[in-house]
Amino acid sequence: MSQSEAVLYSPAVARVRAALDACSVAAEIVVLSDAAHTARAAAAQLGCSVAQIASSLVFRTVETARPVLVMASGAGPIDPAKVAPFVGEAVAKADARFVREATGFAIGGVAPTGHVSPPVAVLDARLFAFEEIWAAAGHPRTVFRLTPADLFTLTRGAVGEIARD
DSSP states (O other), X not given: OOHHHHHXXXXXXXXXXXXXXXXXXXXXXXXXXXXXXXXXXXXXXXTSOGGGXXXXXXXXXXXXXXXXXXXXETTSOBOHHHHHHHHTSOEEEOOHHHHHHHHSSOTTOOOSSOOSSOOEEEEEGGGGGSSOEEEEOSSTTEEEEEOHXXXXXXXXXXXXXXXXX
C-alpha cells in the first residue's frame, strides 16, 4: 500500500468518509502531495483562491469548556468576540490537546464532520460567496471539495459575519 493510500485508510479519514456518506454528501477525498497546515498552502496545491479554503478552527467556551468549531474562510482572521453570540458565551482558541480530545483530529486535519462528539459550529458567511469550497478531511494531507450548502448540511452551524474588521 502506498503512503497516499495509507492516509486514505487512516481512522480519522474513515470517520470523515462515513460522515459524508451518512449526510449524502458526495465528495471525493483528495490526498495532497504535501501537508497543508495553512489555507495558503492548501490553496496553492489545489489551484483555488485562499478564500475558498474552509479552515477549521477549534475554540473552547470560556465558562463551560465546550468545543466550538468555526469554519472560517482562508481570506483572513475571524474575531472570537463575534463568535461568542452564536454560542452564548465567550470563546478562546483551544490548544492541540483539547482539539484532539474534542474532535478526534490533529490540528491541520480537523474536518467539518466526523468528530468524536459533534461540536457547536459557526460558519463564516464569506464562504457562502463561492460555488465550491475545500475543507480538511481528517489528515493534514487530505481535503474534499464541497458547496457551502453541503457545509451547512454537515455541521448545522450558524452562519454569521465573524471576520475581524
